[in-house]
Amino acid sequence: MDDRSKSSKTRRIILFPMPFQGHMNPMMQLANILHSKGFTISILHHPYNSPHSSNYPHLAFHLIPDGLSEDQVSIHDIPRVLHLLNTECIGPSRECLRKLLATHDDIECIITDAMMYCSKDVVEDLGIHRIVLRTSSVSSFLAFATLPLLQEKGYYYSDHNNNNNLESRRDDPVPELPPLRVKDIPSIQSQNPDVALKIIGNLVQGTKTASGLIFNTFPDLEEPNLPNLREHFRMPTFLIGPFHKFFSAASSSLLTQDRSAISWLDTQKPDSVLYVSFGSLAAMDEDHVTEVAWGLANSMQPFLWVVRPGLVQGSEWLESLPNEFLEITSKRGYIVKWAPQQEVLSHPAVGGFWTHSGWNSVLESICEGVPMICSSFFGDQTVNSRYINDVWNLGIELEKGFEREEIESAIRKIMVDGEGQEIRERALRLKEKVQGSLKTDGFSSQSLNDLSDFISSFKSSGA
Template sequence: MGNPENYFQFQQEDKKEHFTMDAPHVVVLPFPAQGHIKPMLMLAQLLCHGAGGFNITFVNTDHNHSRLLNLIDQTAFSRRFPTLQFMSIPDGLSPEHPRTGPSIVDLFFSTNSVSKPEFRNLIVSLSQEPTCIIADGTMSFAIDVADELGIPVITFRTYSATCTWIYFHLQKLIRNGEIPVVEGNGDMDKQISCIPGLENILRRRDLPSICKLEPDDPIMQFYITQTSKMTRASALILNTFQELETPIISHLQSIFPTVYTIGPLHTLIDSPSKNLSSLIQMDESCIKWLDSQHPKSVLYVSFGSVIVLSHDQLLEFWYGLVNSGKPFLWVIRPDLVVDNNEPNKIPDELKMATKERGCIVSWAPQEDILSHQAVGGFLTHSGWNSTLESITFGVPMICWPMITDQQVNSRCVSELWKVGFDMKDTCDRSTVEKFVRDVMEDRRQEIMESTVKNARLAHDSIHEGGSSYRNTKKLVQDIISIHLSKNASKGNE
């Protein structure tokens, strides 16, 4: 698709012609990871094209900027979203840094030290002053910049409302002696009672993965600081819908003057635009394979864009899938296995069984898969995007969480929303086989009612009059009000 740097230069000049200078200008800053960029880019597309007709500047890191522009059809994108421009800032890491698995935490500190001054310089250099900034909740240095420059800022937390609420109680969990969570102490199933609204839901093993750290660990302190800074924003955006998390959203409204629940965002974007938010090349050949399968017969397996497995874990999952006897579609990223220096050590019996009833791809169009009639279950890492997409399409889940918010999401799936099973903390082949059979046949009827109900509520929320429809409309109207107020102030100067 050409040299991305040359395209970037062309695009910036071209966008100046297409920007509507009397329209609001929103700068969007995601945390530089696929799971954060995806919903924020969907929101940017929505504000640019579908809902607001705004001018949008979407700020990636240099690393992700190049990845994105190499993958999208740049001409088609520019034609479809003429007032959305991409700009970039450095993330402070070397080009060789993997930016995945455990090393992704390096971005927490490098972006705060390196990206913050670069972001300020970018904001100052823009040809049109921003009406407001929408910043990821873990990029709260944007709030410092916005305060300095007198620009309103809205924080977007790409987690569920429930997990966001839990992060506001990290210091309380420390005071109550619940942190650090020590695995193997025999008390992982002790209930957590100090978080309002979740008293009878959470166990120690269901707390976010950072709760295994000591209170003074830099990563723990990073999350505490970021969460505290979020409260300085004028409002909070969440990619969820009111009916799914009503009690917890009410609690968050005691912290933020306005909470916009505008999800599921992927349902608000037209199908051709959905894949424009991926940083990884899609392999769509799996759709043809799904077309040849019976309805509700296939288990979809994906562990997202960041999680890594050991070779032993890979084999346990593989044996469990094969032994279940169910057809499966599995996304195995090239970097999924952390110690994959001996890729030929896959037993022939697994290879043969996979040829018979399996399909493996390196990355896939997830929404197209989850909405496919052949898919009857989803073995997932419980990232929030995957969880919400699965709920929306009425696909029951087997949850195997590893990091950040995933432990919370998996517990909510099984205990709050009753739309799947929680398999956290184990992945031996017999357990995998059992859960696959549970979700695909034996106990399917127990969760079918909840999956159907929540899918209906999700779709109702985005239709005219629905909660997410109203909140999206309110977000647009509030940004327009900020824009008009700024213009009025300039006129009085």
Template sequence: MEEKAAKRVVLVPVPAQGHLTAMMQLGKALYLKGFSITVAQTEFNHLSPSDDFPDFSAVTILGGLSETEFKNLGPVEFLIKLNVVCEESFKGCLGQLLQQHGNDVACVIYDEIMYFAEAAAMDFNLPSVIFSTMSATSFLCRSLMGRLNDNPLLDPLEEPGEEDKLIPELYPLRYKDLPTSAFAPLESSLKLYMKARDKRSASLVIINTSSCLESSSLEWMRQDLQAPIYPIGPLHMAASASFSLLEEGRSCIEWLNKQAESSVIYISLGSLAWMEHKDMVEMAWGLANSKQPFLWVIRPGSVPNPESLSEELNGIVSERGHIVKWAPQKEVLSHSAVGGFWSHCGWNSTVESISEGVPMICRPFSGDQKVTARYLERVWRIGIQLEGEELKRGDVERAVRMLMADEEGVMMKKRALCLKEKIEASARSGGSSHNSLNEFADFINAL
């Protein structure tokens, strides 16, 4: 008897490191459950084959945008234009997949920001699924912000001094914690959120979070969307998948092996954030003055004139620090020498840190990072947020010492380890995230 072909799932990721990482982890998790995986990728940030995804197939959505256009437009306007130029090409990709695989193509799973994929799926009567690679709270904020053109929720952002006020509906978030972009005017962010919300007719939503982290936000999402919500994260625990658009340096692991247990603060500000020269120098002096060993990721392009900065930093940090261009983050965070994480609070970085029981210093840069930083500090109470336009070395020194050496840091570590236990329980057999992933797999098999 001929063996029945596996159901095929088409993934449509945003072409950016954090979004791609979560989508590829989802693909790996579904592949391990017996599904065939096709990744529909744009010409921008094209995926390369790797040992972790040898059985994935890929199709390329032609007519996309270039890296030059990304730099000229900025991330928000780039994504809006990407949704316009990709829809017709993606319809062609889906048509070819259906010709090749017929009814075995079960559904399209798209990053919530790649909303063109839903319209294309509807043309072929294919079910579509929204995948949120960010937190449930951030999803909820974007949904509320995109609900109306003239949104009274946003009025305080236009009034000087009002941005520090709490939002009654979203406690403990302040108006300045809303996921607005550092790369674009508020109007552009709202345009993207409105378009993403207006396009929603997906069968359900899956999200890379756990009920133990965001139960109230998840319940609000269910009421707001009137659709099934499946919290299936953290996905890096369900399916370990090595994927990076940047080359990871291994020297940091050798350096960590020589450090005392829980003594090192790890610093990485993500794949997009940038810093002014003066802030980088203040940060370096604050780290040096804290007397704590530190591992610092300084990504190429993250600071202007890196050559002139390099000599200056080397003199400041050589005694206690180690600098790399990029690091294998999950391996670093799980290392016994690491006791704290200074982060931009991207969602992948946050759940990776929580999953290892590592408390954080929060320096959000843009978008959902601000929401996450506030939750780390005020809800989960495992983070210290450094606020203000400019960094000051004294503030940096105090934050590092508080996290790594003071009693408050000890308590944050205990709370972080408690959250780690809860997340591990949710990912184990019978846990909430484990069950949600199985229920989602059952949904695909029933299509």
């Protein structure tokens, strides 16, 4: 029996992830989820930050020979990398997809990361449906979609000088996007802000031309924003999160996890440890990391701190931390390069999470009922922080950035004071709603079934 005869009995979906940790995790989780629904999964991926295919023997992997060098895809300027991935890779991606279509007659659609907006051009004239996965919250995605209007009304500027003029208005409300303030409007840090704004525009327009839209979220968080989403994006939309509660993200981590963090947590008292991690892309200067260090020290609370190599600009790892800090916290603090975050957040010793407010981290914290302290850096993180603080009441946003006094105060509120206990109780109630959404008759499970039926309808319709 040849390959084409075998494939006629299968239903294949092609997934096209963005090669960053925060985007790769949910896409690989979605791959596992769809595989569990009976689909055969093929992954198109770049050489840069390739997924660990050996962790997924049930999936097929296809390398795109994009020809980009390591220097070209340096993450020091993320918009530049996004631009390169979406311009230089159209031809190689299209050719790779064309070969798959020629050798498999079971392909029902392609699911692409919304940031891979070049997929619109990749699939053009190939007769295949494209569904977009947005790896953020609905609320932050709508903020991105509204940026042209916000720029027109003077809340967002693409040139550096006008951005400076907005400093005096940082705390002004944005009536078009309550509860956001001017400082919460999402941005992408870049040496060329015009390119960043164009990327956001391409992201939104590329999404609007898709056949369907998937979010890694659930309606108990997003309900107030869903009518606005349907107005802007008139297509079938599926909220099937949190993905990681279907399948663990551990095997899709692009960084090596230090499991000694779990052994250390085993020695700590329940709800006593503050877990600190600012994600896989954030960068800080030495002054800021010093404020973080002394805020942790002065709070007198035990902590587990992920100091990723590259987190501190110009530093290999811990050399930028004050020696005195390392000495006085050696018995109540533990520092690792990367941690198995889901396992950490579910550990009984963890009582709070100081996060960069990336969406994966927010969902993982919500699912374990852990209160948050929020320090946002870029992208959707500012929106997530505002919602955590003002709407969902699941944590505290550090309004001043990185100042040791505010850090110390926030840590004590979350870990010691009555305010932290109230936040923890709300977080635990929301955790129960997540569990309900994942039950057979829950919203996320039903939405997953709807997505499966939607994908299967492509073949039956002859498209």
